[in-house]
Amino acid sequence: MNTYILAKHLHLTAVVLTIALFLLRYFWLLRGSGMLQQKWVKIVPHVVDTVLLASAVALCLLIPLNPLQHPWLWQKILLVILYIFTGYFVLKRAQGLLSKWLGFGVAMACLAMAGKMAVSKQALLML
Numbered sequence: 001m002n003t004y005i006l007a008k009h010l011h012l013t014a015v016v017l018t019i020a021l022f023l024l025r026y027f028w029l030l031r032g033s034g035m036l037q038q039k040w041v042k043i044v045p046h047v048v049d050t051v052l053l054a055s056a057v058a059l060c061l062l063i064p065l066n067p068l069q070h071p072w073l074w075q076k077i078l079l080v081i082l083y084i085f086t087g088y089f090v091l092k093r094a095q096g097l098l099s100k101w102l103g104f105g106v107a108m109a110c111l112a113m114a115g116k117m118a119v120s121k122q123a124l125l126m127l
């Protein structure tokens with residue numbers, strides 16, 4: 001298996017895991033479950049997100065793709081940053097149910113748009 005294929009498999013696996021772990025933690029949050037306090041729940045999502053970003057950087061270097069020259073790529077990076085911030089807000093800071101659901105909606109929309117842009121290689125904003 002060449003390095004590009006390996007990085008791509010890692011990237012896609014990390015994408016699936018980050019979404020699954022976010023949904024699981026949001027489900028536990030809504031139920032007020034003590035499962036959120038487990039040690040692995042505090043560690044594994046950070047490891048997965050680190051693999052997601054490291055594999056993304058590896059793909060950019062291997063292909064190679066300069067994000068500044070490809071609007072779909074820098075816009076995807078902005079969406080991922082927004083996803084990380086809203087994810088943190090929803091899981092750690094949001095107080096009311098409305099702000100939790102609003103943050104959850106924004107986080108999911110960011111992921112959906114990032115995924116769509118990755119496949120289509122089309123920017124969202126034509127700047």
Ligand code: HEM
Nearest residue numbers: 015053056057059060065076077080111112114115118119
């Ligand atoms: C900083 C964050 C990210 C960067 C810089 C990044 C960058 C990249 C790059 C360079 C590729 C390879 C494109 C190719 O093979 O031609 C790729 C593939 C892909 N990425 Fe990301 N990615 C990031 C995060 C994400 C996230 C959060 C998602 C999902 C929501 C995602 C979904 C995908 C998918 C589905 C592909 C495969 C596209 C295809 O082969 O058609 N990426 N990404």
